[in-house]
Each structure stands twice: as structure tokens, then as C-alpha cells.
Amino acid sequence: MKTTKKILLSEQEMPKAWYNIVADMKNKPLPMLNPGTKQPVKPEEMEPLFAKGLIEQEFTTERYVEIPDEVWQLYKIYRPSPLVRASGLEKALDTPAKIYFKNESVSPVGSHKLNSAIPQAYYNKIQGIKHITTETGAGQWGSAMSIACKHFGLDLQVYMVKVSYEQKPYRKFVMQTYGAEVIPSPSDRTAAGRALLAKDPNSSGSLGGAISEAVEAAVTHPDTRYTLGSVLNHVILHQTIIGLEAEKQMEMVGDYPDVVIGCFGGGSNFSGISFPFLRHNLVDGKNTRFIAAEPASCPKLTRGKFEYDFGDTIGMTPLIPMYTLGHDFQPADIHAGGLRYHGAGSIVSQLLKDGLIEAQAVQQLDTFEAGVLFARSEGIIPAPESTHAIAVAIQEALKAKEEGKEKIILFNLSGHGLIDMTAYDSYFSGKLSNYNVPEDMIMENVSKLEKLV
Amino acid sequence: MKTTKKILLSEQEMPKAWYNIVADMKNKPLPMLNPGTKQPVKPEEMEPLFAKGLIEQEFTTERYVEIPDEVWQLYKIYRPSPLVRASGLEKALDTPAKIYFKNESVSPVGSHKLNSAIPQAYYNKIQGIKHITTETGAGQWGSAMSIACKHFGLDLQVYMVKVSYEQKPYRKFVMQTYGAEVIPSPSDRTAAGRALLAKDPNSSGSLGGAISEAVEAAVTHPDTRYTLGSVLNHVILHQTIIGLEAEKQMEMVGDYPDVVIGCFGGGSNFSGISFPFLRHNLVDGKNTRFIAAEPASCPKLTRGKFEYDFGDTIGMTPLIPMYTLGHDFQPADIHAGGLRYHGAGSIVSQLLKDGLIEAQAVQQLDTFEAGVLFARSEGIIPAPESTHAIAVAIQEALKAKEEGKEKIILFNLSGHGLIDMTAYDSYFSGKLSNYNVPEDMIMENVSKLEKLV
Known part of the structure; x- marks a missing residue:
């Protein structure tokens, strides 16, 4: 002691500066593919979904x-x-x-989620984006995005898996306290959500379904982009x-x-x-x-x-x-x-x-x-x-x-x-x-x- | 920024060192009184309830x-x-x-409660006390005592106001995770608790009742003392x-x-x-x-x-x-x-x-x-x-x-x-x-x- x-x-x-390990990898990661063409995804194809500053980082090979x-x-x-x-x-x-x-x-x-939520909100803000969508399961990522969006003056819609929305209300209250709108998914806000509800009106939701809703909400609304808390x-x-x-x-x-x-x-x-x-x-x-x-x-x-x-x-x-x-x-x-x-x-x-x-x-x-x-x-x-x-x-x-x-x-x-x-x-x-x-x-x-x- | x-x-x-403002007060605080004799409480009268090191601090006029x-x-x-x-x-x-x-x-x-929970557990431990009782309302103090007692190898009984025990379960789970026993009050463990239950079997409890139970449990069991999270x-x-x-x-x-x-x-x-x-x-x-x-x-x-x-x-x-x-x-x-x-x-x-x-x-x-x-x-x-x-x-x-x-x-x-x-x-x-x-x-x-x- x-x-x-x-x-x-x-x-x-x-x-x-952040560190980009791609610069030091002998075998670089394979490219993402467009599921229709099976060709590598080009940065501009991602622009309806993500802020440009983030797409640039997605593809960069700079070390720092x-x-x-x-x-x-x-x-x-x-x-x-x-x-x-x-x-x-x-x-x-x-x-x-x-x-x-x-x-x-x-x-x-x-949690660590705020480390990425802050820059994600920032790059959207400097591009003039006004609205952000995202999904959240248990709510850690949604909470982080809520703080970050509030700081940069962006409004935020969080599609939260319905079973978590109902059974784990604390994180929902956290997001609301930070000023985000939290929507139980599946919802009637999106075609994806309505389709899921048509199939099962009592659906308790899934992360997959919430992602679909958040993505759709981003690409079908002006000045709106989607954000994701991991993987990319x-x-x-x-x-x-x-x-x-x-x-x-x-x-x-x-x-x-x-x-x-x-x-x-x-x-x-x-x-x-x-x-x-x-x-x-x-x-x-x-x-x-x-x-x-x-x-x-x-x-x-x-x-x-x-x-x-x-x-x-x-x-x-x-x-x-x-x-x-x-x-x-x-x-x-x-x-x-x-x-x-x-x-x-x-x-x-x-x-x-x-x-x-x-x-x-x-x-x-x-x-x-x-x-x-x-x-x-x-x-x-x-x-x-x-x-x-x-x-x-x-x-x-x-x-x-x-x-x-x-x-x-x-x-x-x-x-x-x-x-x-x-x-x-x-x-x-x-x-x-x-x-x-x-x-x-x-x-x-x-x-x-x-x-x- | x-x-x-x-x-x-x-x-x-x-x-x-901690600072004791009593040393610098022109008008010292009035003494506590024994409710029976109306005479100032003597340190030794408090020994069945509190560890000696804490009683000494209760009465000290040293500045640090x-x-x-x-x-x-x-x-x-x-x-x-x-x-x-x-x-x-x-x-x-x-x-x-x-x-x-x-x-x-x-x-x-x-919360700040751990600042006092740690020394309270410590002074009990060095006196050879084995068991601690306390009460908690919403659970902040009980949580703090739970960590402190676990560290010093003391076991802890927390009498928690029953309505909080049932309606605010998170703090109860926190105390249990730290290894404390959490008892909804009023309980049948003490005469005070039994009396309260006899009066109202559905009593949802009160801080006053929980204090009575924790105090009684301390003074009626060997190697046991009571702890309090404020006021003193x-x-x-x-x-x-x-x-x-x-x-x-x-x-x-x-x-x-x-x-x-x-x-x-x-x-x-x-x-x-x-x-x-x-x-x-x-x-x-x-x-x-x-x-x-x-x-x-x-x-x-x-x-x-x-x-x-x-x-x-x-x-x-x-x-x-x-x-x-x-x-x-x-x-x-x-x-x-x-x-x-x-x-x-x-x-x-x-x-x-x-x-x-x-x-x-x-x-x-x-x-x-x-x-x-x-x-x-x-x-x-x-x-x-x-x-x-x-x-x-x-x-x-x-x-x-x-x-x-x-x-x-x-x-x-x-x-x-x-x-x-x-x-x-x-x-x-x-x-x-x-x-x-x-x-x-x-x-x-x-x-x-x-x-x-």
C-alpha cells in the first residue's frame, strides 16, 4: 500500500494526436465492400451516412x-x-x-465511449450538420453521444432497443437529462421500424433493428448524419x-x-x-x-x-x-x-x-x-x-x-x-x-x- | 475553455491531518447532555456505542x-x-x-461519505471490534461503510429504511456487492424493530426507526459498535x-x-x-x-x-x-x-x-x-x-x-x-x-x- x-x-x-495502427501493419486490413457491386467502398459513398472528417479518418493511412x-x-x-x-x-x-x-x-x-462521442459530434458540427441519429443497446454509447451533442449544439435521436428502454430505464433517464430524444425501437418513425412492428406488434426490439432505424432516419432527413460507437x-x-x-x-x-x-x-x-x-x-x-x-x-x-x-x-x-x-x-x-x-x-x-x-x-x-x-x-x-x-x-x-x-x-x-x-x-x-x-x-x-x- | x-x-x-475548527471558535459548541441526568455526556458513556478513537475525536479541542x-x-x-x-x-x-x-x-x-467511513472502520478495527452496525436511508452512507468495512475485515449490518430497500434497490445491490448484510427496517432482528412491526406490520420504515435498530444491535452484541455518517x-x-x-x-x-x-x-x-x-x-x-x-x-x-x-x-x-x-x-x-x-x-x-x-x-x-x-x-x-x-x-x-x-x-x-x-x-x-x-x-x-x- x-x-x-x-x-x-x-x-x-x-x-x-491519436495513433493509427494501420500505418504500421505489414498486412493492411482488407477494404470494406459495397454489397451491390462487391467493389471497395469509396469514401464519397459513405457521405450520406457519416461526417466527412470521420470518413477521412476511416480511410487514412497516416500514423498520427x-x-x-x-x-x-x-x-x-x-x-x-x-x-x-x-x-x-x-x-x-x-x-x-x-x-x-x-x-x-x-x-x-x-465508460470510455465519450472518447469517440466527442470527436464524432465535433466533426459533424464543423460540417454544419444539425441532427444526429444513433442506436444504443444498454445505453452506454447513447449516453456518451448525448453529452457530446449537447455540448456542440446538435440535436440527437437515440433509437434504443425497446426491451432495454423498458427494463433498464436509468440510462434512458441519463440521455434525457443530457437533452437527447430517446425512442424505443422498433418505432413508427421509420419504414424499417414500421415493417418490424407490422411483423410483430409486440416486438421487444434488437440492436440490428435499432441500427436500421437510425441509419434510415439519417439518410432520409436533411442535415442529418448517423454515428456508431465501435467497430469502425x-x-x-x-x-x-x-x-x-x-x-x-x-x-x-x-x-x-x-x-x-x-x-x-x-x-x-x-x-x-x-x-x-x-x-x-x-x-x-x-x-x-x-x-x-x-x-x-x-x-x-x-x-x-x-x-x-x-x-x-x-x-x-x-x-x-x-x-x-x-x-x-x-x-x-x-x-x-x-x-x-x-x-x-x-x-x-x-x-x-x-x-x-x-x-x-x-x-x-x-x-x-x-x-x-x-x-x-x-x-x-x-x-x-x-x-x-x-x-x-x-x-x-x-x-x-x-x-x-x-x-x-x-x-x-x-x-x-x-x-x-x-x-x-x-x-x-x-x-x-x-x-x-x-x-x-x-x-x-x-x-x-x-x-x- | x-x-x-x-x-x-x-x-x-x-x-x-484533519482540521478541527473547535480549536479556533471563540464560542465553543455547547456540550451534549445525557437525557436522564441532564449533565454533559462523558466520553466513557459513549463507549458501548462508538470506538474509543472516534470518541476521543468527538471531544478533542486540538486544532489538527x-x-x-x-x-x-x-x-x-x-x-x-x-x-x-x-x-x-x-x-x-x-x-x-x-x-x-x-x-x-x-x-x-x-459521494463524499467514504471520507469518514474509512477512518470510522479503521478506529473500530484497531480496537479489535469485529462487527459494525449502521443505518442508511437512500444508501449513500451504507455503501461507503460497506467498502470501508470490507477493507478492514469488519462485518457490517446495514439497517436500510424498508421503503428505500424495496423502491431503490440499486444501492442495496451496491452494498451487497461490497459484502455487507442489508436488512430492511423495521425488522424482527431487534426489540425496537419488533415493536415497530407490532404497531404496524406493513410499516415502510423511517430513518429514526433504522437508527434505533442499528443502535440496539450494537449495544446488545459483543465486539460490535455503531457508526453514523453525519452530524457528530x-x-x-x-x-x-x-x-x-x-x-x-x-x-x-x-x-x-x-x-x-x-x-x-x-x-x-x-x-x-x-x-x-x-x-x-x-x-x-x-x-x-x-x-x-x-x-x-x-x-x-x-x-x-x-x-x-x-x-x-x-x-x-x-x-x-x-x-x-x-x-x-x-x-x-x-x-x-x-x-x-x-x-x-x-x-x-x-x-x-x-x-x-x-x-x-x-x-x-x-x-x-x-x-x-x-x-x-x-x-x-x-x-x-x-x-x-x-x-x-x-x-x-x-x-x-x-x-x-x-x-x-x-x-x-x-x-x-x-x-x-x-x-x-x-x-x-x-x-x-x-x-x-x-x-x-x-x-x-x-x-x-x-x-x-
Whole structure:
């Protein structure tokens, strides 16, 4: 306990540019394809959907992209975030490993999502866009966009999966407090929503359906664009501020990670903490391991197939080269809502294919056991998503103990769990279980993909 | 926005001692009285209830009390907390005032309560106490004690007002995640609880009843003590770390507050932010104003009477010299649960009586209006309690605008509102209202007090 607990950067030390790993990849990610022509998507084809500044970032191969001053100033509300020595957890595990975590839960919405929401709102604003649409499942991304849009004077429509809208009202109230309009999806606002309601008037909604509605609402209204919270290259780019800060902070205490861990949904927080360190593997001969911790109930990285697939369930997006379980894969209803996505971004997928990062599937009960141990030893109740990273960090720390090695472990605490306390209650009440996806279910979904390209 | 947003101290700069304002008061607070003998309570009379180290602090007249190293180390989980320049709020108000807030919402439980929970658990542990009891209304204090007790290996029973236990389950889940036992009060565990249930089997509970149960459970079990989260001198002492840090942080930016504001329930966060600055009024000739912001529905400071009164509803505590609405005052069911207390601590009461601090009552709708403006301009959704301080800070900033003065305003953001989002929903839905306590209700309650002493 005598060690420094929190390693802090001053605001002036906050990075001035994001890092783009594409510049350092020998095998570049494959291009997205237009599902009609099967040709690589051109930047201008994306303009009805996304702000130009973001499309430019989606395609750039520059190594560093400058953070606009307005974005950098706004980051100061909660950044730089602390790097924390998990001394309490180390003691609880009696491990010789040093465990550090980057605490992204300090943002006002309680997660890393604001790192990309702020620049996404900014680039829309400077283009003169007035209205933003997006979708949200459990509500983390929608909350982040709500703050960012309020700041830049943009109005925001969030299509929220109806079952979450009704059963998890806290995040809806958060978005409303920040001034966003929250619409339960499917809704009668869009043709897509009306079609879904015609099919099933009592539909409880899905992320796929909400994406369809948000996309349609953007392309059919003037001065309106759509935003997405993960998967895409420009989102990953923004999230690298996590790892860039962590790199400076590790330097301050004279340590360098042997292993870096992040939970994995679409890839935004894992990539954010990992890529600035992975760069040193690619160009400086470092040997750090990078582990993406995904739920066993949605195992695209460990059991999915590398194929071209749609980013959404309905099939409205370009085809993305990704590890995927198939775009109509229906993940079991686990509590880590942010990790229930069928695919992975194209950069992460290429890195995994090339053996430059690893992936590990974690069972739900193990994640909550890890989360409770973390809460009791470090004081912070982690988001159910983040407990996946903690579970793997604990495994690595126990392995270090067996081997008697002083390994340096770094993981990303992507968010706190204060708005997800019903998940912990379900865990303590014995209502949660583990789940393994049947192999034939994966095969069936994935086999349909071959005819897409 | 070009200014420094967060003023941060390093861990090494965190104060090593708490400040005890009693040492600098010309008129010392009156002593607590034994309700039976009407004589001043002696320290040893409190030993069945509280740890000795805390009783010593309750009575000390030393100016500074050293923070034990174990407590200081544990504070590092979330302290020093940031002092933040509310540049977004200043811009929204278009005021020449500089507004600063101390952000106590960064603690893992989301409020300042942990500042006292940690030392309270510590002093019990070093005395060899094994079991702790406490009560909680909405759950902020119970959550803080849960973390602190888990750290020091004490087990904890929290008697939680039944209506909150059932209607506000999130904090209950937080306490359970930290390993505490949470008991809805009234319960059948204690004679007090059984008596309350005999009177009304469907009783939804009250803070007074929960205190009675927690006190009884402590004094009737071996190796068990009780803890309280506000009002008492030792709690106020621990909370001065807020103001001591803020003092250093204001120095770093070359500013000194013209006015310091805190919301007021029992006095712990108001005193914590104020007393280190008030010291300079008392001994260095400074002229800072100190404003306690209380709810108009529970106006003990602005409309109560200075009398000896019980600290709890049932009448089990010593008699405390306080501004009070009478111990059987039933505050309206406002959403700022932490401010629904009939009295004020003896130090604050004496200071108010002597005109050294001010008080202001704020209406509920004004507090939520202020909270929403703050959320939208600063990004953080404040706890309903904290919105009282924000409302007064906004008033002061608008007054500065009228007067064209560059006033320096400092307030304490005692906590965030992420677990209180239903309150914001009620506000947006138009379900909340203002409330003025009828004068005869106050008179009736207070008139009974004369026969107590």
C-alpha cells in the first residue's frame, strides 16, 4: 500500500494526436465492400451516412491524426484518466505480478465511449450538420453521444432497443437529462421500424433493428448524419488516447506491460488500450501479449470465421472483413450488453488473423466472480463488460504466481457498473449461468456468408 | 475553455491531518447532555456505542488531528479529488464570476461519505471490534461503510429504511456487492424493530426507526459498535479533508473564494468544504461568506430553533445542542434523501447562531433546474442533494453578473446522481413540486423541546 496508487498525467501531458495502427501493419486490413457491386467502398459513398472528417479518418493511412483543439479541450472534463496500481487486487491474489488498470470509468457517463462521442459530434458540427441519429443497446454509447451533442449544439435521436428502454430505464433517464430524444425501437418513425412492428406488434426490439432505424432516419432527413460507437476504424482511432496516455503513465513508474488485456464487443476499448503498445511489437521488437476478452456466449474471435459480413443484422451496411458469427447470430441474453455483437472491426480481425493479438472467451459466472473480487479489493464496482478483462487479468496474475514471475499486467477498466447493479443482483441470486454456443448454430450462420462476396 | 479545467494535487500533497475548527471558535459548541441526568455526556458513556478513537475525536479541542497512515493510504483510491473550474457553467450563465467545484463524486461510491467511513472502520478495527452496525436511508452512507468495512475485515449490518430497500434497490445491490448484510427496517432482528412491526406490520420504515435498530444491535452484541455518517464532531472532522485539499488547489491557481457553498443535511459535506476556509475568517481576518443550502421542505437552519434535541426520532441518543425542527418532524418526501434530517450538528449550529455562516433554503424545482443546467454544461449529473449547492452557486453567479463583479465562487459537488436517475425522471415528468412547511407544524414540533432540558 506504500506504492503510488494512481499515476496521473497533467492536462498538458494529454496526447495531442491519436495513433493509427494501420500505418504500421505489414498486412493492411482488407477494404470494406459495397454489397451491390462487391467493389471497395469509396469514401464519397459513405457521405450520406457519416461526417466527412470521420470518413477521412476511416480511410487514412497516416500514423498520427491530430486531435482538434476543441475536442482536446473537452477531453479535459475527465481526461487524462488515471492509471491505477491494483495493489488491493494483487494482495487479494497474493501474486508477484504487478497489476495496473487504466480507469476509464471516471468519465461522466462512466465508460470510455465519450472518447469517440466527442470527436464524432465535433466533426459533424464543423460540417454544419444539425441532427444526429444513433442506436444504443444498454445505453452506454447513447449516453456518451448525448453529452457530446449537447455540448456542440446538435440535436440527437437515440433509437434504443425497446426491451432495454423498458427494463433498464436509468440510462434512458441519463440521455434525457443530457437533452437527447430517446425512442424505443422498433418505432413508427421509420419504414424499417414500421415493417418490424407490422411483423410483430409486440416486438421487444434488437440492436440490428435499432441500427436500421437510425441509419434510415439519417439518410432520409436533411442535415442529418448517423454515428456508431465501435467497430469502425475512426472509432478505434479515437480510442487510442487510452493507450497513448497509459504508455506515458507506465513510463512514469518505469514499467512496461508484458500483457495488455481489454474486454471485447466491437473492439473499441480493447484496441484503444492495446494499439499504442502493439506498435512497439510491430516496429521496436517488443514482445507484449495482447488478449481480447470476449464472452463465451458471443465468441466471434475464438470460434467465429474470418469472412466478409454485414455490420448490422438487417444487412444495410457495407460488407466488412471480420471475424464473425454471422450477422443474424442471436447472442444469449448475457448481462454484458456491450459485448453482444456478432463481429469484430476489420483492423482487429486482420491482427488476429496474423497472430499479432490473442483472444480468450470467458464464461459469465467467472466474470462476475472476478468483478466482485475486484470491487471488494479495489473499491470500484466494474461494468459487466469490464469484468471480462478483469477475469483474464486475474488468470494471468495467478499464472505468474505459479511460475514465480514478476509479470507486468495492464488491463482497461472500460467502465463502472453503478447503472448495472441489477446484473450483480442476478449473480448473487443465482439467476445467472454459463453458456456455450452450440457449434452447429455457429456453422449454420457462418455458412450463409460465402454467398455474400 | 483554454483555462486549466481540473486542478489536481499529487497523492503526496494530500493533507496529513484533519482540521478541527473547535480549536479556533471563540464560542465553543455547547456540550451534549445525557437525557436522564441532564449533565454533559462523558466520553466513557459513549463507549458501548462508538470506538474509543472516534470518541476521543468527538471531544478533542486540538486544532489538527493526524490522519493515520492506513487511512491516508486508503484515501488514495480516490483522493485527492479534483478541483474543477466550471467553465461550461460560467459560459452558460454568461457570468464574470469564476466558479469552482470540488468533485467528491469521484469516490467509488459516488459521494463524499467514504471520507469518514474509512477512518470510522479503521478506529473500530484497531480496537479489535469485529462487527459494525449502521443505518442508511437512500444508501449513500451504507455503501461507503460497506467498502470501508470490507477493507478492514469488519462485518457490517446495514439497517436500510424498508421503503428505500424495496423502491431503490440499486444501492442495496451496491452494498451487497461490497459484502455487507442489508436488512430492511423495521425488522424482527431487534426489540425496537419488533415493536415497530407490532404497531404496524406493513410499516415502510423511517430513518429514526433504522437508527434505533442499528443502535440496539450494537449495544446488545459483543465486539460490535455503531457508526453514523453525519452530524457528530468526529464525522465533520474527517470531512475537512475536502476543504484542506481545496485550499491548496485554490492556491495553485492564485484564487481565494469569496463565497463557499455546500448542501446541508446533517452538515458533513458543508462543514468539510467550509471549515478550512472559515478558519481564515476566524483567525486571519478574511471575509469569505459560507452558505449552507438546505431544502425548503426541511428548513432547520433557516426556520428551526436552536434547542437541545435528540439526534434520532425515537429519542435514544444524547441531547444535542442544535438548530432543529424537532426530532419527530416528518420531512416531505423529497428526492434529496440525504437532506431529510431534522437537525444540524452542534458545531455548525453554534457557528450559525454566532452569524459566522449563513443558510439558505432552496425549493425542489429550482434544485433540479440547476442540476440539469449543470449536467448539460459540465457533463456530470449531480446527486439531488448536490443540486442544492449548485442552485445557490448559480444565484451567486447571476448576482455577480448583475453587479459586474468577478466574484470567486466555490461549491462542493458532494456526489453524482447516476443512482438517482428516477428523481430526474420524476422532474422531467412533472411529478415533482415545491413545498413550504407550514409554520404551525414547525412550532408544534419545536415547542415540545423545552421540556427536554
